[in-house]
Each structure stands twice: as C-alpha cells, then as structure tokens.
Amino acid sequence: MHNMFAYDFMETFRVTNQWLGASAKAFGAYPVHGLVANPAFQMISAWGEVAERAYGRMVAKPDWNINTVVAEDGRDHVVQIEKVVERDFGDLIRFKVLGRPEKERRVLIVAPMSGHYATLLRTTVASLLTDCEVWITDWHNARDIPVSAGKFDIEDYARYLIDFMRELGPETNVLAVCQPVPLTLAAVSWLAQYEPESQPKSMTLIGGPVDPDAEPTEVTDFGRRVTMGQLEKLVIQRVGFKYAGAGRVVYPGLLQLSSFISMNAEMHAKAFADQILRVAKGEGGDHDKHNRFYDEYLAVMDMTAEFYLSTVERIFKNREIARNVFSIDGKPVDMSKVTSVGTMIVEGEKDDISAPGQCVAAIDLLSNLPEKHKRVHLEPGAGHYGIFAGKAWRNNIRPLVLDFMDDAAGRAHKDRSSHVREGKRNHNETPRKPSGGMITIPV
Structure with a gap:
C-alpha cells in the first residue's frame, strides 16, 4: 500500500x-x-x-482566532503570534500580548501530534493567556514537508521538546495534553539527568498514556492484537503528487479521520x-x-510513518516509558533523576481515550521526586476533551493548575479542591471503556 x-x-x-x-x-x-x-x-x-x-x-489548517485579551486595566490588548523557533517538522510559537506587563507564569503547552493541528487547543491557550505568557508547539503537516527534510520519529519529537525547553529557560511551566504526555515526561527527565540547569520549573500532564496497560481500553487492546507489519500494511501510504512532501511515507490524515468518525x-x-x-x-x-x-x-494532518509506528511500538506495545527503559540518541532516560520539577497529573473520571490510571502511572516513575512536589487530580464526571478544553477545565482544573504553578515557583499558594492530594489519586468508580475504534493515537 x-x-x-x-x-x-x-x-x-x-x-x-x-x-x-x-x-x-x-x-x-x-x-x-x-x-x-x-x-x-x-x-x-x-x-x-x-x-x-x-x-x-479536511485540507485547511484552522486559524487560531485569538486576537485580543482583556487585561487588568480593562482594555482589549492585541495578541501577536510570533515564531520563536522554526523547524522543519514544527515551530515554537508565542502568543504575545501587546501593551500588557509580562506575566510571571511562563507556560509551554505541548500540543498533540495525533491527527489534528495544535489549534485543537485554541480554548486552552485562550483560557491561560489572561494569566500567563503562553508558548505552544505548532506541529507541521507531514504532507507539506519535503522528503529531503529527513525522518521524524518519537526520539526526534523528544529532541524538539528538549530544544524548546532550553529556549524558554528554567522558569518554564510545561503543560502536555494527551499523546505527548509520555514524551514530555521523557524530555523533562532527560534534562534533569543531563542538563539540570535547563529543566523546567514544573510539568502538568493531562490525560496521557504513560502506561497504556494500567487501565486497558479498546485502543490498547487493538495494539496488542495487531502486529507492526500488519499495521504498516494497513494504514501507511506515500504522499501524492499534489503536495510538497510527495513520496514521504505517512499515516494520512484522511485515513485517520475515517477512524475518528467510525468510533461514533x-x-x-x-x-x-x-x-x-x-x-x-x-x-x-x-x-x-x-x-x-x-x-x-475535520481539519486533519498527516503524521510521518516513523512517528506513528514508533509511537505504537515503543509507547503502547513495548511500554518503554512505563518500564523506564526509554532512550534518546542511545542515551538512557532515567525518570528517577527528576528530583525538583513539580509534577501535576490530571485525569478525567470518564475519559474513554486515555483512561484513568494511564497518566497517573508517572507518579511511580518519579520515585525520587518528593511527595510535596506531586499533585494528582481526578476530575469527577469529565471525559477526555473536558479536562483540557471544556467546562471542567475552565471551572475546576485551570484554577488548580495555575495555583500549582505558583507553588512550584514559590509564590503564595491558594486553597485547593478536595479532589487534589499530594501524590495520591482520588477516584472510586470504574472508568468507562471507549466505544471502539481503529488504530488512532489518542488526541
């Protein structure tokens, strides 16, 4: 194929x-x-x-449509989108609020590369922009990247994150949503191990598959059933003649979209x-x-075949992050080396994409991080999208995340919801299983 x-x-x-x-x-x-x-x-x-x-x-990249922000002075301030770092497979962009004094909180949002553009997190960006300086990873559509740019797999993805964190400095608060959670954990651990002076102040991991087997879903069950050879033959294609990436081997966005739609x-x-x-x-x-x-x-993007296949093989099948045996460029990444980066885990009680238990597995991997630097929040009744873009995010989770960032920076903290406890999870009900689907990387 x-x-x-x-x-x-x-x-x-x-x-x-x-x-x-x-x-x-x-x-x-x-x-x-x-x-x-x-x-x-x-x-x-x-x-x-x-x-x-x-x-x-289906072939149009959505606009950010974040034009102004109301500041403390009650005025609308223009938001200017700047490219801070430009790379072949993705840029680091900043939402700069003009005419407003710079905020103390510096937030790097790590967007998923799982079929949709970073604009999927538009409401997340807008909600944080009122109280933070915000940067986000803006991944490119693989069909538009010439073959001459080379490959891009999960190690390349992790290297991009490491470079972006270096660029922003040690006062950065990293916030990763779903698919990039395990790779963000690996990138932060790499910095803690090899370049501690560049490690961020905190990381917030929202609904991601750190250990896909901690709470199996239809997606993880499928990953165990299908072989890598079958998967490659079933979903991998070469970009056609119409685009700049002609000949590049990808998991096409249109094929992913058919999978998304088939689930419901x-x-x-x-x-x-x-x-x-x-x-x-x-x-x-x-x-x-x-x-x-x-x-x-409906606005979907192609993923490079090597990124998709290495994600399935190394994150879902071999569980390299969950077993703490991941490596980048041959260098082992030991997550126990994280000793000072405040870490908050957010899960949704009814998340049917990355079920409760998959993300909180990061807590056990951070074995040398003091309990006072750990937070775990399970949002009652929330599904996957609600924990980063819905009502639950706006009303409950976002205030807790901002307070957590203040704690990590040593600023005065606020009272916390009873759902948040140091290093412990708070849920009693059995999570709902997803309704089915094909071979998608969770968003």
Whole structure:
C-alpha cells in the first residue's frame, strides 16, 4: 500500500465530493427554482453547502482566532503570534500580548501530534493567556514537508521538546495534553539527568498514556492484537503528487479521520443530517455550534510513518516509558533523576481515550521526586476533551493548575479542591471503556 496512488485516490475522492457539494449548492440556488414551491431545491442547496464546507475543511489548517485579551486595566490588548523557533517538522510559537506587563507564569503547552493541528487547543491557550505568557508547539503537516527534510520519529519529537525547553529557560511551566504526555515526561527527565540547569520549573500532564496497560481500553487492546507489519500494511501510504512532501511515507490524515468518525458514526451522521435541515430552513450560520466544532474536527494532518509506528511500538506495545527503559540518541532516560520539577497529573473520571490510571502511572516513575512536589487530580464526571478544553477545565482544573504553578515557583499558594492530594489519586468508580475504534493515537 506504500504507493502514491492510494493517497491520491483518497484526495480525488475528497475533491470530487467537494465539487459535488459546490455544484449542488449552486444548482439548488438558481433563482428560477423560486417559482416552484418545492422544498427539494432548498434541501439540495443545503446538502451542497454542508458537503462543500465539510470536504473543504479536511485540507485547511484552522486559524487560531485569538486576537485580543482583556487585561487588568480593562482594555482589549492585541495578541501577536510570533515564531520563536522554526523547524522543519514544527515551530515554537508565542502568543504575545501587546501593551500588557509580562506575566510571571511562563507556560509551554505541548500540543498533540495525533491527527489534528495544535489549534485543537485554541480554548486552552485562550483560557491561560489572561494569566500567563503562553508558548505552544505548532506541529507541521507531514504532507507539506519535503522528503529531503529527513525522518521524524518519537526520539526526534523528544529532541524538539528538549530544544524548546532550553529556549524558554528554567522558569518554564510545561503543560502536555494527551499523546505527548509520555514524551514530555521523557524530555523533562532527560534534562534533569543531563542538563539540570535547563529543566523546567514544573510539568502538568493531562490525560496521557504513560502506561497504556494500567487501565486497558479498546485502543490498547487493538495494539496488542495487531502486529507492526500488519499495521504498516494497513494504514501507511506515500504522499501524492499534489503536495510538497510527495513520496514521504505517512499515516494520512484522511485515513485517520475515517477512524475518528467510525468510533461514533451514528452521532456524526445525525449531526450532519440536523445541520442540513437547519441550513435548508435558513437557521444555519457560518459560526454556529456545528461549524465551530466540525471546522476543527475535520481539519486533519498527516503524521510521518516513523512517528506513528514508533509511537505504537515503543509507547503502547513495548511500554518503554512505563518500564523506564526509554532512550534518546542511545542515551538512557532515567525518570528517577527528576528530583525538583513539580509534577501535576490530571485525569478525567470518564475519559474513554486515555483512561484513568494511564497518566497517573508517572507518579511511580518519579520515585525520587518528593511527595510535596506531586499533585494528582481526578476530575469527577469529565471525559477526555473536558479536562483540557471544556467546562471542567475552565471551572475546576485551570484554577488548580495555575495555583500549582505558583507553588512550584514559590509564590503564595491558594486553597485547593478536595479532589487534589499530594501524590495520591482520588477516584472510586470504574472508568468507562471507549466505544471502539481503529488504530488512532489518542488526541
């Protein structure tokens, strides 16, 4: 399956459906149809509008749309996005608030490379920007990276994180969301072991698979069943002729999207059927709830094949992070070397992507980190997205994370929720298992 034609076939299918949508939208909107009292024309036009937008979004990188922030002076301050470090496979970008005194908290958000762009964390960035100086890893779409740029696997990913942390300095508070959690843990441990002067002040690990076997899910079960050879043959393709990365071996974003949608196919089908009806009745809007969600959800990016396969093999199958046997460039990474980096673990009670137990496994790996530097929070009733972008994040988790960062920096701390205890987890109920799916790296 390692050929460009499979990749180009998927792209041809997408472009064809986008064209059909545009054609149906134009046909249904002919003025002459207004002479016939038949709602079929409105339905045709509505279907076309929804289809054209959906298939067009699959190859468009969403905008950040973070333009201003209200500061303590009550004024709107312009947010300027700056590239601090530029690399082939990803940049370190800063959201600089102009005209506002610099905040004490310096936060590096490590975004997932798991099928969606870093803009998936837009609301997380916006919520922290009012109280922090914020940087984020902005990973590039593999289809746009020439083959001449070389490979990019999980060791390369960890090296990028190490370089970004060096760039920002030891006062940085690192916050990793889901897929990058184990690699962030490894990068911080590497710095603690080999360059302690560059290690960050704290790290907050949110819903990530440090030990995928701690609480098995459908994703981890699948990883045990399928062999690496089967996985490579099933999902890996070469980028087609249309893009700058032509010939690069990738796990295509469109293939990942089909996997995402298959996990909740009925829900997505109903959402689009309802949206077509709303558009036909003139109730759909360019920025309505449906479009805000699916404009981001459908915008997928290709991952390099070596990154995807090495993640499955080394993180999920061999459990190198969980067993503390991970290495970078042949140098072993010993997580027990972390002795002063404050660490907070956040899990959602009903997280069906990275189940409770998978992320908190980091606490046992940090065996020489004093208990006073550890925090574990289990958010009652929260699913995966809620712990970094939803109501639970805004109202409960975010204040705790900010207080934790202040503690790590030695600033005055605030009272904590009863759900947070030093080095201990707080949940009693059995976590809900995911409803199924294919071979996706959790977001």
